[in-house]
Structures are given as C-alpha cells and as structure tokens.
Amino acid sequence: MSNAEVEQRMLRSPFYPRQAELDMLSAWHGWKGYQAADAFYCEDMEYFAIRNSTGVFDLTPMTKYRITGTDALEYMDRLVTRDMRKVQPGRVAYAVWCDDQGQVIDDGTIFHLRDNEYRLCSQERHLDWLTAAAIGFDVAVTEETADVAGLAVQGPTSFSVLSNMGIKGIGELKPFGLMHADFRGSELMISRTGFTGDLGYELWIEPGKAIDLWDALFEAGKLHGIRAIGTHALNLARIEAGYLQAGNEFLPADLTVRPGRTRSPLELGLEWLVDFKKPNFNGRRALAEEKRRGSRWRLVKLDIEGNKAAHNSYIFAKAKRNRAAIGFVTSAAWSPVCKQNIAIGTVRAPHGAVGDSVWVEVYYQREMHWSRVMARATVVDKPFWFPPRRGATPPGPY
Amino acid sequence: MKTYDAIVVGAGHNGLANAAFLAKAGLNVVCVEKNDYIGGATVSRNLYEDWTYSNCSYVCSLLRPEIYRSLELHRHGLQVTPYGGGVTFLQDGGYYGNYHDSEVAYREKARFSRHDADAYERYSSDTMRQCRFIRDFLLRTPPDPTSFKPKDIIELVHLGAKFMEMGEDRMYETIRFWTMSVAEYLDEYFESDVIKTALSGSGIIGTALGIHSPGTAYVLLHHYMGEVDGNAGAWGFARGGMGAVAKALAGAYQSYGGELRTESGVAQIVVKNGRVKGVALENGEEIDAPVVVSAMDVKRTFLKCMDKNDLPEAFHNRVKNFKIRGSSGKLNIALDGLPEFPAIPKGSTLYHSDMHTVDSMERMERAYDDWKAGTWSKDPYVDMLIPTLVDPTMAPPGKHFMSVFVQYCPYEIEGRRWTPEERDAFGKTVIDQIGNHSPNFKDLIRHVEVRTPQDIEDDIGITEGNIFHGELTMDQLLFNRPVPGYAQYRGPVGGLYMCASSAHPGGGVMAAPGANAAREILSDLKRRNTVPENFGDD
Numbered sequence: 001m002s003n004a005e006v007e008q009r010m011l012r013s014p015f016y017p018r019q020a021e022l023d024m025l026s027a028w029h030g031w032k033g034y035q036a037a038d039a040f041y042c043e044d045m046e047y048f049a050i051r052n053s054t055g056v057f058d059l060t061p062m063t064k065y066r067i068t069g070t071d072a073l074e075y076m077d078r079l080v081t082r083d084m085r086k087v088q089p090g091r092v093a094y095a096v097w098c099d100d101q102g103q104v105i106d107d108g109t110i111f112h113l114r115d116n117e118y119r120l121c122s123q124e125r126h127l128d129w130l131t132a133a134a135i136g137f138d139v140a141v142t143e144e145t146a147d148v149a150g151l152a153v154q155g156p157t158s159f160s161v162l163s164n165m166g167i168k169g170i171g172e173l174k175p176f177g178l179m180h181a182d183f184r185g186s187e188l189m190i191s192r193t194g195f196t197g198d199l200g201y202e203l204w205i206e207p208g209k210a211i212d213l214w215d216a217l218f219e220a221g222k223l224h225g226i227r228a229i230g231t232h233a234l235n236l237a238r239i240e241a242g243y244l245q246a247g248n249e250f251l252p253a254d255l256t257v258r259p260g261r262t263r264s265p266l267e268l269g270l271e272w273l274v275d276f277k278k279p280n281f282n283g284r285r286a287l288a289e290e291k292r293r294g295s296r297w298r299l300v301k302l303d304i305e306g307n308k309a310a311h312n313s314y315i316f317a318k319a320k321r322n323r324a325a326i327g328f329v330t331s332a333a334w335s336p337v338c339k340q341n342i343a344i345g346t347v348r349a350p351h352g353a354v355g356d357s358v359w360v361e362v363y364y365q366r367e368m369h370w371s372r373v374m375a376r377a378t379v380v381d382k383p384f385w386f387p388p389r390r391g392a393t394p395p396g397p398y
Numbered sequence: 399m400k401t402y403d404a405i406v407v408g409a410g411h412n413g414l415a416n417a418a419f420l421a422k423a424g425l426n427v428v429c430v431e432k433n434d435y436i437g438g439a440t441v442s443r444n445l446y447e448d449w450t451y452s453n454c455s456y457v458c459s460l461l462r463p464e465i466y467r468s469l470e471l472h473r474h475g476l477q478v479t480p481y482g483g484g485v486t487f488l489q490d491g492g493y494y495g496n497y498h499d500s501e502v503a504y505r506e507k508a509r510f511s512r513h514d515a516d517a518y519e520r521y522s523s524d525t526m527r528q529c530r531f532i533r534d535f536l537l538r539t540p541p542d543p544t545s546f547k548p549k550d551i552i553e554l555v556h557l558g559a560k561f562m563e564m565g566e567d568r569m570y571e572t573i574r575f576w577t578m579s580v581a582e583y584l585d586e587y588f589e590s591d592v593i594k595t596a597l598s599g600s601g602i603i604g605t606a607l608g609i610h611s612p613g614t615a616y617v618l619l620h621h622y623m624g625e626v627d628g629n630a631g632a633w634g635f636a637r638g639g640m641g642a643v644a645k646a647l648a649g650a651y652q653s654y655g656g657e658l659r660t661e662s663g664v665a666q667i668v669v670k671n672g673r674v675k676g677v678a679l680e681n682g683e684e685i686d687a688p689v690v691v692s693a694m695d696v697k698r699t700f701l702k703c704m705d706k707n708d709l710p711e712a713f714h715n716r717v718k719n720f721k722i723r724g725s726s727g728k729l730n731i732a733l734d735g736l737p738e739f740p741a742i743p744k745g746s747t748l749y750h751s752d753m754h755t756v757d758s759m760e761r762m763e764r765a766y767d768d769w770k771a772g773t774w775s776k777d778p779y780v781d782m783l784i785p786t787l788v789d790p791t792m793a794p795p796g797k798h799f800m801s802v803f804v805q806y807c808p809y810e811i812e813g814r815r816w817t818p819e820e821r822d823a824f825g826k827t828v829i830d831q832i833g834n835h836s837p838n839f840k841d842l843i844r845h846v847e848v849r850t851p852q853d854i855e856d857d858i859g860i861t862e863g864n865i866f867h868g869e870l871t872m873d874q875l876l877f878n879r880p881v882p883g884y885a886q887y888r889g890p891v892g893g894l895y896m897c898a899s900s901a902h903p904g905g906g907v908m909a910a911p912g913a914n915a916a917r918e919i920l921s922d923l924k925r926r927n928t929v930p931e932n933f934g935d936d
Binding site for chain 1: 463466467471472477478479480482498499629637787788789790791795796933934935936
C-alpha cells in the first residue's frame with residue numbers, strides 16, 4: 001500500500017481530453033468523484049441531439065462490478081428480484097435488489113457477458129453488500145469502475161453511426177442484447193441499452209483505447225449529427241422515458257436514516273421485476289407480505305395540464321380543501337418532444353391508480369413574483385416517449 | 399349517398415387541425431383536398447432522388463404547443479428540433495452573426511456597436527411586452543366591438559383589461575407600435591445599419607410592404623410570437639420537413655375517425671335557401687353536409703368557389719379588396735455537399751442558422767422598389783437555411799437541402815403571367831447572389847425547384863401565393879380579419895365557416911385559426927369543446 005496522498009481533485013474519465021476540447025461552458029459537477037459535464041455547449045441542443053440525431057454520453061463514472069464463477073447465475077438469481085435464468089448470455093437485464101425488508105438498495109443493469117460472467121452497473125457502490133451476499137457461492141466479485149470506459153450512444157442515427165464504424169452484426173442486435181466486437185485489437189462490448197428511451201447503444205472498452213474509440217465514433221458520426229452531451233440533457237430524456245434515478249425516485253435502503261423513506265420494488269411500479277416463483281431472493285418474504293397486505297406508496301407517472309413544470313410539487317387528492325398532501329413529485333419537466341408537462345412522483349396508496357386524476361401544486365416564478373397553480377394531473381401507464389424506432393430490429397438509418 | 403356532419407375544404411395545416419378537433423368531438427367529418435398530397439403549404443415533397451424538400455413553409459415556431467399537445471402530435475410522428483441564430487453576409491466580405499447564446503450575441507453586436515449591444519436588451523424586452531399582449535389572443539376568438547352579446551362584451555373587457563394593465567406609457571407605445579414601420583421602430587434603438595438590417599427582415603417577410611411602410615413593425619412581432627418549449631421567439635425544424643406537421647395532424651384526425659380525400663378539389667360550395675348544402679367537387683361528385691369549413695384563403699373561398707349571388711354585396715366587395723399580394727418566392731435546392739461561406743469560420747454554429755445576404759437598410763428598401771415596378775428584386779432579400787445540418791432525414795448523409803425564401807417576387811410580371819424564361823431568370827438572380835458569398839455553391843447544385851407566387855397559387859391554391867393568406871396590417875387584423883363583422887370564423891351564409899390564415903390570428907404554421915374555428919363550430923352545434931385554451935404565461 002502506498003502512502004501517497006489520494007487524489008484530492010475530481011477524477012477525470014479517459015474521455016476527458018476530448019470532452020475538454022468540446023467544452024464551451026465550464027459547467028461541471030461531481031459524479032462519484034469524477035468530473036462530469038452538466039452540458040458542453042448548450043443543454044437544449046444536446047437534448048435534441050438525443051432525439052434527432054446522436055448524443056454521446058460518458059458513462060465511465062458508473063459503478064461497475066464483474067461477477068465471475070461457476071455459481072455466478074445462482075448468485076445473481078439470489079441477489080436480485082427477477083428471474084435471472086431467463087437472461088441468456090448475450091442479454092442485458094434491468095434489475096433491482098433489496099434488503100431483507102424488501103426495500104430497494106439500488107437498481108442497475110446486468111450484462112450477461114458469457115457463461116459464468118456478468119457485469120453489474122449501478123449508481124451506488126455496493127462491494128460490501130455484494131461480497132456479503134457471495135458467501136457460500138463460488139463467485140468472485142470485482143469492482144471494475146475505473147477499468148472499463150463506457151459511452152452511451154443514443155438517438156435515431158446511432159445505428160447509422162455504429163454501422164459506419166464498421167461494426168458487423170450491429171443491425172441484428174436487439175433491444176437488451178449485447179455483442180462483442182474487435183476494436184483495434186481490444187474487445188469492444190456493445191449493448192443495445194440506454195437511459196433515453198430512444199434507439200441507442202452503450203459501448204464499453206478498456207480505458208487505454210478510450211480516446212481511439214471516441215475518435216472513431218465521432219469520425220463515423222460526422223455526417224449523422226453526432227454530439228457530446230452532458231448530464232442535464234440526459235436527465236430530461238430519462239424523465240421522458242419514465243426511468244427511475246437512484247437518489248431521486250428512491251433512496252438506497254441501506255443508506256437511508258429516517259424510517260419510512262425507503263421504497264420497495266412494488267412501490268416503484270417494478271412488480272414486473274419481482275418473481276415470486278423464485279424460491280429465494282433477498283427480501284422475498286417481506287415483498288410477499290407486502291403484496292398480500294398492500295403497499296404504502298405508489299410511483300406515478302403524471303401528465304399534468306398546463307405548461308408550468310411541477311418541480312418539487314406536493315400532490316393532492318382534490319383541487320381544494322385537502323387535509324394533507326398524498327405525495328410529491330420527484331422529477332418534473334416540460335417535455336420538448338411530447339410537448340407535455342410531465343412528472344414522476346410518489347403517492348400514498350391507494351391513490352394514484354392508472355387513469356386517476358390527482359392535483360399538483362405548482363409554484364413558478366415570472367419576473368421576480370411567484371405564482372401558484374393547482375394543476376390537474378392524470379396518472380399514466382406508458383412511458384411519455386416511446387418511439388417505434390426504439391424497438392425496431394434492424395433499426396432504420398434514422 | 400353518404401352524408402357528413404362537416405366538410406373541411408383543403409388539407410392544409412389549418413384545415414387538418416380544424417378537422418381533427420371536429421372529429422375529436424365526435425363529428426363525422428370529411429376533409430377534401432385538391433392535390434394528391436396533403437399539407438397545402440405545410441408540405442414535404444420528394445422531387446429529386448433522395449432529397450426531401452420543405453417546398454413552401456420551412457420553419458416551425460408558431461405552431462401552438464397547446465394544439466400539439468392536445469392532438470398528441472408526437473404520437474403521430476412530429477418532432478420539432480430548434481435551431482439557433484442567424485448570419486448576415488456583408489458586401490465587404492465580413493459577416494454579422496446573431497448567435498444563440500446571449501453573451502456571445504452581445505459580444506458580436508459590440509463588434510459593430512457597443513451602444514447597440516446594450517440597446518438590444520431593452521429592444522428585446524419592449525418587443526416581448528408587445529408579444530405577451532398579443533399572444534394571449536392567439537387561441538381566442540376576436541370580439542366583435544359592435545356587438546352587445548355577453549360573450550363579445552366579456553372578450554372586449556378582457557382585451558381592454560390586458561391593454562390597460564400595460565400602463566399609460568406602454569399603451570401609447572403599443573398603439574404606435576401597431577402602426578409604425580419596422581425601420582422607424584429599429585431606429586429608436588439601434589445605430590448600426592447592419593444590425594438594423596438583420597432585424598428588419600422579420601418585418602417584411604411574406605408582406606408586400608417595404609421596411610419603411612407603416613404597419614411592418616407588427617409583422618416583425620408576428621415572427622417573434624412563436625416559441626419552442628417556452629423559449630419565446632425560438633424557431634425549429636420539423637423533422638422530415640414541414641410535411642411532418644401535416645402528416646401528424648392528419649394522423650391525429652384519422653385516429654379520431656376522420657376521413658381524408660385527396661384529388662378532390664372543390665368546384666363550388668353549394669348554398670340552398672341561405673344555408674350551405676355541401677360542396678360540388680371538380681369531378682362532378684357532390685357531398686352534403688350542414689357545415690362547410692373553408693381552409694382556403696378568403697378570396698379563393700368567396701370569389702372562386704362560391705356564387706356571387708349567394709353572398710351579400712358589401713361582403714363580396716370587402717373580400718375583393720382584402721389584400722393578399724404575392725410578394726415572395728422560394729428556391730429549394732439539392733446540394734452535393736455543404737457550401738462554403740468563407741466569411742464565417744469553418745465549423746461555426748452560424749452554418750446552422752438563418753443566412754442573409756442583404757446588409758443595408760437601403761438595399762432592403764431598393765429590393766421593394768423592384769417589386770413596386772412589377773418585377774422581382776434584382777438584389778433580393780433571401781432567408782436561407784440548410785435544415786439537413788440538423789435533420790438527418792431529408793438528404794443522404796453529407797448531402798444537403800437548402801431552403802431559400804426570396805423577397806420580393808411579384809405575382810405577375812408587369813401585370814401579366816410569368817414566362818418560363820422569367821422564372822429561370824428569377825432563379826438565376828437568387829443563385830448568383832448566394833454564389834457571391836459562397837464560391838463552391840453553384841458547383842454543388844444538383845437540382846433546383848423555383849417557385850414564384852404564381853407557381854404557389856397554381857400548386858397550392860393560395861391566392862397570389864401569399865404565405866399569410868393576407869397581409870398582417872392593422873386594417874386586416876383581429877376583428878378586422880378577414881372582413882369586419884366576420885372575424886368570428888362564421889361566413890355570411892348559414893353553416894359556412896372560415897378556418898385558415900385569412901382569419902384571426904393570421905398566417906404562419908400556427909394552426910390557431912383552424913382550432914379557433916373548430917371551437918366556434920362546436921359551440922354552434924352545441925357539442926363538447928375539444929379545443930384547448932392558451933397555456934398562459936403569467
């Protein structure tokens with residue numbers, strides 16, 4: 001062990017040199033210790049790159065674990081709530097894992113790289129939890145965040161960009177599929193996944209090849225509107241896609257101090273991820289009990305009237321004479337692509353069934369003065385944005 | 399014979415929006431269109447290889463977000479992507495950039511005049527104040543100031559209240575603003591001729607007036623009134639060209655059960671006993687309905703498609719005198735690559751912006767002089783854009799579509815029809831002018847569609863090819879549009895309505911006239927209103 005003082009500044013992803021060249025705003029924030037861009041040149045234009053051409057987002061700071069060993073499948077199956085037996089090698093699964101009380105610790109994507117080999121990507125860090133869960137299994141869990149550089153390549157022309165890069169077989173890659181390709185002597189992993197709800201891919205490579213990959217990608221995308229994007233643009237696309245953000249729609253159960261502030265998968269609209277047919281997984285008993293007795297909370301996707309974004313709003317059951325709020329908004333935005341005032345929120349059960357109307361108290365400011373409006377909101381089922389191109393295989397050129 | 403609750407004549411964006419709101423309310427609607435394609439001037443067509451043109455209208459900003467949302471146009475394939483800024487190429491080889499980022503824009507203005515850079519913010523606030531006043535009326539039916547109906551009185555009081563709220567000084571300003579010329583208005587703020595010229599274009603686009611003509615300040619407002627996602631004044635491209643707007647509206651309309659018939663031009667709107675009976679198509683077929691909604695301009699509707707004897711004499715005269723004058727033309731160009739403009743730095747965001755070649759107020763006015771003399775401007779004002787830098791769907795990768803709006807271009811040459819040679823010469827004038835600023839431009843041209851006002855009238859049907867279906871001057875606005883006493887979308891014959899840009903609030907791909915007319919029709923039929931209200935900005 002070295003006694004050198006650890007890095008005191010924010011870490012830089014291997015893509016940083018290229019990002020710094022594009023950066024016009026000097027607007028950065030910290031993401032798990034890494035320097036990540038809010039935006040590089042214009043938040044709006046970056047958002048529209050995702051929806052109109054191709055946006056490239058640096059995923060490197062995402063926490064990553066490699067899980068290997070003959071018991072890898074059994075281990076994963078025991079860890080998460082969904083049935084991992086159905087996730088073949090070459091497939092990717094969105095999953096959540098819970099504590100014994102059935103409360104969500106985190107969500108993430110699990111890449112079934114090969115037989116007995118998985119990668120788990122998540123927002124938070126869990127090596128202690130994952131190691132404890134590994135007792136009794138023949139698996140090794142390794143943190144590999146800094147060992148894998150990642151780029152999300154998202155948008156309607158992303159398929160054209162990757163085809164242009166000469167990646168064979170990319171046309172056959174289905175949503176939630178993954179494939180390996182050779183990139184200048186290194187293994188490039190490509191998955192058809194993303195956080196935007198649009199056609200898109202994620203690229204994973206060893207850090208030493210990161211700059212080469214970036215350059216090849218941007219060269220291939222030159223005529224397809226490729227642009228680097230920051231977190232702000234991605235977050236707007238994420239809300240439109242109806243995806244949850246850890247720390248926003250839920251807090252990691254193991255890191256939550258106050259009672260009642262955690263959420264179960266059932267309370268997050270993720271019952272489809274919970275397979276009660278599995279004999280054993282973390283939180284099973286508590287979740288079965290919750291299913292029998294009913295949940296306390298319900299995640300809602302809201303289509304809100306008017307055009308005032310409902311940031312941090314309270315949600316009420318009625319327009320007037322409410323005794324107390326039934327919940328609150330966790331993410332809100334005016335959706336440029338849907339021209340809709342959208343939000344994700346959490347309300348107390350039994351409120352918030354699909355099709356229900358609730359009321360959202362929106363505060364907004366115009367030229368110093370604040371105003372308040374009670375806006376009617378409809379609970380919707382589907383993602384706000386779900387274009388046909390997202391599922392098309394092979395995808396179209398744009 | 400099948401009967402309908404309503405016939406909408408013309409599948410332009412207003413006709414389709416109107417039809418969609420009627421169908422959404424449960425009416426049995428048919429929309430008839432003379433061409434074999436829909437959209438009218440909101441159209442994308444494939445005229446050359448893999449290029450798609452926005453043949454007429456070319457940018458989208460005024461389209462009401464309330465309409466977009468309530469008809470769920472995104473589910474029918476519409477996506478509007480904003481673009482930023484503008485550039486004016488100068489005679490001396492320099493340029494003036496109007497950048498999207500406000501601080502960059504400030505620095506650029508200061509390059510020409512520090513005074514003007516500071517004045518711009520005041521100008522912007524003053525203009526936005528006028529926008530805010532008028533924007534509230536976009537999705538409202540104008541009140542009739544001579545009527546004593548409660549609804550008109552309420553609306554008049556609303557108009558009065560909004561006006562009074564501005565305060566004494568600003569009320570005077572507003573009245574001046576509505577009647578003054580764009581040149582005078584800009585003179586009150588700016589000293590740089592280049593900056594004034596760059597801003598003045600919006601005052602004359604689509605209007606047979608010059609920058610010194612009274613009333614043009616308001617036209618400028620009309621171009622600022624739009625917004626893209628709360629960014630007032632922002633403009634965007636419809637992905638796939640402007641036809642995507644019409645396709646999405648048609649998709650919404652059909653999802654509500656509406657019927658769309660192309661190649662069904664209307665020869666006559668049939669009137670019986672003072673009420674509409676239906677329409678007679680050019681192919682001889684007759685369709686009956688108690689409601690006929692014209693999405694044609696007011697002149698075409700009443701002077702070409704109706705019997706004069708069915709109309710009140712005074713009304714007929716008013717329509718004859720309504721000003722719809724051809725003033726602009728269009729070039730749509732397929733390019734083999736991206737043209738270079740040596741004046742601006744390579745890779746500059748200004749390539750993505752509105753490009754202009756006229757750099758002085760004098761040249762702006764002289765361009766109008768040619769029009770008055772009955773010919774096209776020999777040194778025209780052009781508003782050109784390369785949508786394919788943003789939109790990947792309109793040309794093969796690396797190839798480009800350039801949309802060139804040209805003003806001034808008359809409906810007739812010295813009082814007679816254009817000859818093909820004159821049309822070619824008009825196209826050459828424009829191409830030469832662009833070529834002056836881009837050395838490789840001419841070599842890159844693969845195909846050009848040249849459209850004079852006469853071509854636009856012949857193809858689309860808009861009288862004199864006027865993009866606004868009638869000029870946007872005070873005598874033709876609000877309760878005066880299109881004809882005093884007929885501003886509430888009802889024609890002079892029972893069951894007949896007007897839903898296109900000749901009606902309030904006027905032209906541009908806004909869909910507000912179509913929506914407003916639908917609201918009035920549904921109210922007359924005592925049906926559920928399906929038309930959304932203004933979102934409001936306060």
